[in-house]
Amino acid sequence: MIRSLLYVPGNTPRFLEKAASRGADAIIIDLEDAVPEALKSSARDALAQSVPMVGRGGAEVFVRVNMTDRLLDDAEAACRAGAAGLYLPKVNSVTVLDRLVAHLAPIEAETKRNPLRFVPLIEDAEGLFEARAIARGPRVLGISSGGEDLATSMGAKPLPEVLRLPKQMIHYAAKAAGVLSFGLFRSTVDFADTEAIREAAEEARSYGFDGASCIHPSVVPVLNAAFAPSEAEIVWARKVVAAARTEEQAGRGAFMLDGQFLDAPIVTRAERLLARLHPKT
Template sequence: MTFERPARPNRSQLSVPGSSSRFIEKAAGSAADIVMLDLEDAVAPPDKPAARRTVIEALRDVDWGARTVSVRINALDTPFMYRDLVEVAEQGGDRLDLIMVPKVNKAADVHLLDVLLGQIEMATGRKRIGLELQIETAEGLQNVDAIAAASPRVESLHFGPGDFAASIGARTTSIGGPVPDYAVLGEPDGAGRRDPHLADPWHYVLARIVVAARAAGVRPVDGPYADFKDEEGLRWSARRAAALGFEGKWAIHPGQVETLNTVFSPAPEEIERARRILDALAEAEREGRGAVALDGRMIDLASIRQAQVMVEKAKRLGLA
C-alpha cells in the first residue's frame, strides 16, 4: 500500500502532558500547528495507564478544530509502548493524526511500528496514522538515513537534545540552550583579556538530521528550548534551525508558540521578493529571453527554485 504524505504546517509543535485534561483543553485552543499529547517524559511511570485513558478521552471529546494532533508514546524498550500504541490507535478515533516515537535507533524500529499500525487500521477501519520519529541517541543519529526512509508512513524527524546529550556523554544539563564550555578563546584585547566565543555543539547533529529528512521527503523539526521564560534565546535558537532548513520547533509552553510561528513563517518582504523573481522568470519566458534579471542582478536557476519553495510554503501557511 502506498501513501502520500500530507503537507502539514509544522512551525510549532506544542508538547502537553497527557495526564492533564486542563492543559490539553488549553492546548487545543492555542495557535500551535501541531499539538502533541505526551505519554512519555511528562508522565511518571505509576501515572502512565491513567494518562493513556485521559489522552484517549481527549482525542474523542475535545474540539480540535482543524489542528493536527499527535500522541507521543513511550519508547520501544519500555513496558508501556505496546499498550500505548494499541490502545491509543484503536480507541482514539479519527482525530489522532500522528504517533510520535521517542528514541528511534534503527530502521527495524520503524518497520515494527509500521506493521502494527497497518494491522490496527485494517482491523478497525480507522484512517491512516503518520509517524513522527525522534532522533535522541548516538545510534539513532548513526542510522538516521535508514530511519528517515524506513516507511512512507514517516512524516517527520525530530531532534531530542536532552536525551541525545546524555547518550553521547556531553557535559551539560541544558536542553536546547547554550553550552558554556563549548567555546574557544579569542585573541587578547589591548588589556590582554581573552573573551570566550560560544560555538554550537549541536550543529553537526542538526545538519545531519535535516539532510536525512529532506533526502527522504520528510519534515525536519528541532527539539525544545527548555527555558520558556527566555524569549530571546528561543527566538535565536529557532532562527538557527530555520536557517539550516528546519520546518519548525517544539514548544513546551503555550507562550513559545507565537515566537515559533513567526520565525518559521516567511516574512512578507521575503514572499514579495520570491514573487518578483517568479514574475521576472515568467516575463523572460514570454519574451523568449534565456537570461532573467531583477533589480540589476542576474537570477540563476537556484534562486528560482528557492523562490518557488518560498511561495509554496507561504501558500500552505495561508500567507500568500
C-alpha cells in the same frame, strides 16, 4: 506548515483543556517523559477524549508514546483516538517503524482511517548514525532530535555548541529523504528566554528547518512568527515566479530582476516558499 508543536502532558486535564487555544500548528500529547510511571496507563486510556479535545481548534494531533513494552498499546490507543501521528522517542533503527506499521495496518483497516504518520526522535549516538535510514523509513512525516537525551547519551551537556553538529546531521538526513525537519540548535527546556528562542528559531529557519517543538505555550507565537515567511518574502517570491515565467517564454533561463541575477535555484527557492503557503493535499 507545521511551524510549532506544543507538548502537553497526557495526564494533566487543565493543560489538555487549554491546548487547543494556544495557537500551535500541532499538539503533542505526551505519554512519555512528562507522565509518571504510575499514571501512564490512565493517560493512555484518556486519549479517546484528549485527542479530539486538543484538536478541536484545527491543530494536528500527535501522541508521544513510550518506547518500552507499552509501545504497541500506546500506538493502538492513539490510532483509535484519531491522532494524526506518533512522536517516537529513542529511535535508533528503522526496525521499530516496520514493527509499528505491521501492528497498526489491520487496526487502521478496521477503523477505516488514514494511516498514522511517524516523527522519529533521534536521541542517542547510535540513532544519529542511522538517521538517513530512519528518515527514509515507512510513514515518516519528519524527524527531529531530543537534545536533552542526546546530550545525556554522550555524557555531555545540552549546550548549543554541543548540539549543533548532531542536530545538523539529523536535519540533513531529513532533507535528503524529503521529509520535514523539526528543531532548534538549543534545548527546549529553557523556555523563559524568549529573545534567545526567537534568535534560535530564525537561525534554524535559515538552515531550512521547518518548525520546532516547545514545552510552554508562551513559545508558540515565537515559533509561528519565526518559521513563517514574512510578507516581504512572499512579495519577493511572487515577483520572482512571475518574472521567471515571462523570461522562460522569451527563452531565457537566467535573468536580472531589480538589479539581482536570478537563475533556476533561486526561482525554485521562491516556488517552494509559495508552496508552503498552499501545500498540495
